[in-house]
Structure formats: structure tokens, C-alpha cells
Amino acid sequence: MKKTLPVLFLLRLRNHGITFICFLVAAMGNLSAHGQTVTTGKSYINITRPNGGTFLPGDVIEIRATIAVTGGNNTIASRLNSVRYNDTLNLAKLDYVPGSLRMISNEGRLQYAYTDNADADSANINTVTGQLRFNIGDNAGSSDVSSQGEGTVNSGRLWGGNYFRPSFFGNTCIRVYAYRVQIKTLASAVAIDTTVILRAGNFRYRMGSSTTDVLSGFSPYQVRITPDYGLCTNAIGTNAILGEFGGTFGSGLTQNRAGGSTFVPGPYTWVAFGANSPNDNYYGLANRTSANGSSNPNAAMPSSARVFTIWDIIGDHTGASNPLAGNPPTGLGYAVIINASYETNRAFTQNITNLCEETYYEFSAWFRNICRRCGCDSTGKGASNTGYVPAPGNDSSGVRPNLTFQIDGQDVYNTGNIAYTGQWVKKGFIFRTRPGQTSFTVTIRNNAPGGGGNDWAIDDIGVATCMPSMQYSPSLTPSVCRGNALTITDTVRSFFPNYTYHRWQRSTDGGASWFDIGSILGPATTIFNGLLYQYVSTYTVPPANTTPANSNDKYRVLVGTSILNLLNLGCRATDVTNAVTL
Incomplete structure (x- = not known):
């Protein structure tokens, strides 16, 4: 979430990964050097699952509130005054992690660690009420949330430029205030398939000489507690x-697919690729990510062929022979490329219908961090500048993309920070529909603060069922003596023990049509073989159907997660390639 308050008319230009703010003459012809832009955002990361996962009891979540100020100076009329941040923990569902009040950079680098107590420093949490407060900026005094509440006492002041640390390229002050909570482990407090609310919190400040508070207007997050099954290890069905x-x-054939995509909601706006585009809060839809149409992935660094002279030049992901490498920028396939800002905006959303009840679906997508030198250290030096201090591990990519997957507005899965590797990575989770549920809305949301970095590509978004596999016995083409009974079996294996209703079918016209044999069977009792759940379905072909006239008769098994699904052509499963042929 981001709120931008321009005091003057602003023109944003970006070059070499640096954002310049140019102040334009207003209608009256006045030129001011004291205008400011204030940007705020709130996000979180799952510390317990750095490589991605769902949310479970015991997970530690770091809440991050970001404020960025550009322009102004240290005069009362030209700065933010009375700056503070207040929040209240949901103590019914969350435990505060002691000693976790911190100020960090937008890349997550520690700037200052506060004590929890109401003492000399400018942060405090009351662990009984869950209320916390940061007094922010120049002249900020000690914090005591119990006595100061949401008022202005001891609050500080901020302005842009290179006075404060951390600084973003010397013209913007970006500060991230963070604390950690742990999801309670007692089932009586937090159970599977329940929701935990991360409350909104608010920055409060006053613009110049105003005596009226401006609030950041954050909204709470709904976090769904759900098992982490990973991704389907078996085959997946048709993309929904x-x-x-x-x-x-x-x-x-053209580099840019004009008009954008209805899958990418506002405030992201489509723009064609160019020297400085897509910029923050814009996205491209292209078959190569170069600034000038170049298809050379090995262009010099920096180079005018690259967006901001430093972005990777890549193709899309669909159908790549090497899924990690993706396609070269000489292909025709399109991908969406997001330049994310401080807002936790939605990058993709769609309502999915005609789903099957009580069925497991994999919701996944392929992502790629596309900038390896977009970082900016706390002194304002960019990765291409002399004296730049890289992040741990000699990482100069900047803010790492971090995405949250939602089902019907609830956060269910977080990708973790996506490091720059020069490769694509698949992220996703498995979700089970409720009894009677046949639709849901899926959303992928940016969950990282803005600044240098947080530029990423997304492709091959899918919602598909985790399908069972089938193995017929004694073989796919058994022989039987005329007039003898034949027992055939099908071992049904699946990622979950849910495809337990089954029915045999027979075809007498080579598989052109099928008819049911007997009644619906199930629910079968499954066993876990160490990798998958399985059970065996058995049918005995009677002697009357083992005559020479029955040669080439076919038999197969249909499976479903419920009787209703077994009767639904769109919700039942079978092996479409193999069947038993006499």
C-alpha cells in the first residue's frame, strides 16, 4: 500500500537505476525547491520460510512499515513534522518476539536496533496491550506508547536529500520500521484452516506548517493457516x-504486446519497453526485455540496450527446453515484467470457475529477478558507483522480489525473497477446495518495499489439479483362454489420499465409447508407500466376456474425490493413454 502526496507538480525520470525528482513551475509561475513527495507502504516476510511456503503455527513473521520522503529541507514549512508510527499486535493469535524493534533499509539491512522498554531510545512496545510506537526522524525523542499513544509528543521530522540514513541515491530518505511476531502454536489459539489478522497500523505526520495529521491508510492482512504440501510431485491436470x-x-512478432493485460490490475499501468521504462508502478508485456529491441543477452553492462542500462535482456519462459534458463530473447513468447514500487499492489488476479469440490489444486507461476545491479547502500551510493557497499554475499541486486499468493483475498503462500540468480524459479502451493466450492479468485501481490530492485518477470501462471497415476496389472494386453475368467487390477496412486471413489468401465469399440460396469466403489482405504498414497481396484472379467469376439475389448478405471465428482465429466480422472486391452 502506498500513498503519494505531491506538494508541487512532479516529473519522475530514471536513469542508470537512479530516480531524479524534477520540480516543474506551477500554474502561477512559482518555482519552489521545498516540495515533497511522501510514500508509505506496509509488507511482511515469513522469516521461518525464507525459500517460500504457507503459514503455519510457530512461524515468525517480520512486519515492515516503509516511509520514503523526497524533497524539502530542514525548515518547518518544508519538511514532514510530527512523524511517528503506531501499531497494535493481535495478541490473541500472535506473540511478540522480544528485542525485534528495528529500523532497517529497504533491502533489509539493519540500521538501528531499539530496546523494547520505554527508555531513552525512540521505540517502545507494551507487551501487555500489544501497542507499539516509533518516534521517527530528526529530533525524535524517547518513546512511551502508554503515555504518548498516537499523539505528537517526542515525534520527529523528515525531509529528502542526503541528510538522513539510509539515503536512496542521495535524494530520498527511505526508512523501514520493523518488528517480529510469532504465530501462536496452541491449536486452541490458531488452528489449521483459520485466519490470523495482521492489523493495519499507521504512519502519522504533518505536512509543513499544517496542524492536521496525515495517515498512511494501511489495511489489515488476512493470513490463512494451511498445511505446506509443496508442489504436485505427480502429473497435473488441465490449467483452469x-x-x-x-x-x-x-x-x-513485435517486442511489445500493446494494450497490456486485464490480468494485471491497477494501479500498475502498461508501458512499452524503453531506456527508462517500465518505471516504478508500471509493467511491460514483451518478448524481450531490452530498451531498444536488442536480442543480445550479453550486451555490455552498463549499456543503452538495457533498461536503465542494467536490466537483464531475456525472453519468456513458456515451452523452454531448460525451464530454469527460460527462452532466449530471440523468441516470440510474451511475459509480464513488473517494476514494483512501495505499494503492495496486485500483479495478477482472476476469478476461476468450474472447479471441483474437495479437490487439491496447484496454484503456481514462474518468476525471475531481472536486475543484478540495482542495489543502493545506506549512504546513497548505487551498485554502479565507486564506494558502493554490497549486501551480504556480495549481493548488489537491491530489493529482492517477494510475492504473496492469495485465495479469495486471504494470504495463503509467500514466495520468500527471490534472489538474483540469472534463472527462472517456480513458486506455488497446493490448495484444497471446500465441499461445494466450485470457484475462487486467485491473486499474486507484490510484498516487498520499493527502491532499487524489486524488478521481476512472471510467466506460465497455472491453477491445475494434482492428478493420480494408474498402473494396470497383470499387463496392458493380457491374454486369457476362451471362457476363463480374468482378474485385472489398477493401482491408483496420488499425492493426497483423496481420489478414493472409483468405477470400472468397458469399451467394445476400441475406446470410442465407454459404459459403466457395476456400481460406484469406495471410499477406498489408502496406504502411504513413502512417496504417494495408493490403493488397488480389482475387477474380474466374467467367462462370458472372454470369447474370441471379445478380443480388443478395453477396460479402465475412473476415479474421483467424491461421488459427485466421479459423476462429473470435468472432475473425474482416468489414464487417458493406457487401458487394459484383451
Whole structure:
């Protein structure tokens, strides 16, 4: 979430990864050097699952509130005054992690650690009420949330430029105030398939000489507690995403697919690739990510062929022979490329219908961090500047993308920070529909603060069932003596013990049509073989159906997660390639 309050008319230009703020003459012809832009955002990361996962009891979550100020100076009329941040923990569901009040950079680097107590420093938490407060900026005094509440006492002041640390390229002050909570472990407090609310919190400040508070206007997050099954280890079914060429965004001869995508909601705005675009809060839809149409992934660094002279030049992901490498920028396939800002905006959303009840679906997508030198250290030096101090591990990519997957407005999965590797990575989770549920809305949301970095590509978005596998016995083409009974079996294996209703079918016309044999069977009792759940379905072909006239008769098994699903053509499963043929 971000709120921007321009005091004057502003023009944003970006070059070499640096944002310049140029102040334009207003209608009256006045030129001011004291205008300010204030940007705020709130996000979180799951510390317990740095490589991605769902949310479970015991997970430690770091809440991050960001404020960025550009322009102004240290005069009362030209700065932010009375700056503070207040929040209240949901103590019914969360435990505060002692000693975790901190100020960090937008890349997560520690700037200052506060004590929890109401003492000399400018942060305090009351662990009984869950209320916390940061007094922010120049002249900020000691914090005592119990006595100061949301008032202005001991609050500080901020302005842009290179006075404060951390500084963003010397013209913007970006500060991130963070604290950690742990999801309670007692089932009586937090159970599977329940929701934990991360409350909104607010920055409060006053613009110049105003005596009226401006609030950041954050909204709470709803975090769903759900088991972490990873991704389907077996085959997956047909993609339920029907629009945008099944989540692949199609292909074309031109570099930019004009008009953007309805899958990417506002405030992200489509723009063609260029020297300085897409910029913050814009996105591109292209078959190569170069600034000038170049298809050379090995262009010099920096180079005018690269967006901001430093972005990777890549192609899309769909159908790549090497899924990690993706396609070269000589192909025709399109991908969406997001330049995320401080807002936790939605990058993709769609309502999915015609789903099957009580069925497990994999919701996944492929992502790629596309900038390896977008970082900016706390002194304002960019990764291409002399004296730049890289992040731990000699990382100069800047803010790492971090995405949250939602189902019906609830946060269910977090990707973790996506490091720059020069490769694509698949992220996603498995979700089970409720009894009677046949639709849901899926959303992917930016969950990282803005600044240098947080530039990423997304492709091959999918929602598909985790399908069972089938193994027939004694073989796919058994022989039987005329007039003898034949027992055939099918070992049904699945990622979950849910495809337990089954029915045999027979075809007498080579598989052109099928008819049911007997009644529906189940629910079968499954056993876990160390990798998958399985059970065996058995049918005995009677002697009357083992005559020479029955040669080439076929038999197969249908499976479903419920009787209703077994009767539904769109919700039952079978092996479409193999069947038993006499």
C-alpha cells in the first residue's frame, strides 16, 4: 500500500537505476525547491520460510512499515513534522518476539536496533496491550506508547536529500520500521484452516506548517493457516486459467504486446519497453526485455540496450527446453515484467470457475529477478558507483522480489525473497477446495518495499489439479483362454489420499465409447508407500466376456474425490493413454 502526496507538480525520470525528482513551475509561475513527495507502504516476510511456503503455527513473521520522503529541507514549512508510527499486535493469535524493534533499509539491512522498554531510545512496545510506537526522524525523542499513544509528543521530522540514513541515491530518505511476531502454536489459539489478522497500523505526520495529521491508510492482512504440501510431485491436470492463453500471455512478432493485460490490475499501468521504462508502478508485456529491441543477452553492462542500462535482456519462459534458463530473447513468447514500487499492489488476479469440490489444486507461476545491479547502500551510493557497499554475499541486486499468493483475498503462500540468480524459479502451493466450492479468485501481490530492485518477470501462471497415476496389472494386453475368467487390477496412486471413489468401465469399440460396469466403489482405504498414497481396484472379467469376439475389448478405471465428482465429466480422472486391452 502506498500513498503519494505531491506538494508541487512532479516529473519522475530514471536513469542508470537512479530516480531524479524534477520540480516543474506551477500554474502561477512559482518555482519552489521545498516540495515533497511522501510514500508509505506496509509488507511482511515469513522469516521461518525464507525459500517460500504457507503459514503455519510457530512461524515468525517480520512486519515492515516503509516511509520514503523526497524533497524539502530542514525548515518547518518544508519538511514532514510530527512523524511517528503506531501499531497494535493481535495478541490473541500472535506473540511478540522480544528485542525485534528495528529500523532497517529497504533491502533489509539493519540500521538501528531499539530496546523494547520505554527508555531513552525512540521505540517502545507494551507487551501487555500489544501497542507499539516509533518516534521517527530528526529530533525524535524517547518513546512511551502508554503515555504518548498516537499523539505528537517526542515525534520527529523528515525531509529528502542526503541528510538522513539510509539515503536512496542521495535524494530520498527511505526508512523501514520493523518488528517480529510469532504465530501462536496452541491449536486452541490458531488452528489449521483459520485466519490470523495482521492489523493495519499507521504512519502519522504533518505536512509543513499544517496542524492536521496525515495517515498512511494501511489495511489489515488476512493470513490463512494451511498445511505446506509443496508442489504436485505427480502429473497435473488441465490449467483452469483460460484467459491470457492459459496464463502464458501468448506470442507475437513485435517486442511489445500493446494494450497490456486485464490480468494485471491497477494501479500498475502498461508501458512499452524503453531506456527508462517500465518505471516504478508500471509493467511491460514483451518478448524481450531490452530498451531498444536488442536480442543480445550479453550486451555490455552498463549499456543503452538495457533498461536503465542494467536490466537483464531475456525472453519468456513458456515451452523452454531448460525451464530454469527460460527462452532466449530471440523468441516470440510474451511475459509480464513488473517494476514494483512501495505499494503492495496486485500483479495478477482472476476469478476461476468450474472447479471441483474437495479437490487439491496447484496454484503456481514462474518468476525471475531481472536486475543484478540495482542495489543502493545506506549512504546513497548505487551498485554502479565507486564506494558502493554490497549486501551480504556480495549481493548488489537491491530489493529482492517477494510475492504473496492469495485465495479469495486471504494470504495463503509467500514466495520468500527471490534472489538474483540469472534463472527462472517456480513458486506455488497446493490448495484444497471446500465441499461445494466450485470457484475462487486467485491473486499474486507484490510484498516487498520499493527502491532499487524489486524488478521481476512472471510467466506460465497455472491453477491445475494434482492428478493420480494408474498402473494396470497383470499387463496392458493380457491374454486369457476362451471362457476363463480374468482378474485385472489398477493401482491408483496420488499425492493426497483423496481420489478414493472409483468405477470400472468397458469399451467394445476400441475406446470410442465407454459404459459403466457395476456400481460406484469406495471410499477406498489408502496406504502411504513413502512417496504417494495408493490403493488397488480389482475387477474380474466374467467367462462370458472372454470369447474370441471379445478380443480388443478395453477396460479402465475412473476415479474421483467424491461421488459427485466421479459423476462429473470435468472432475473425474482416468489414464487417458493406457487401458487394459484383451
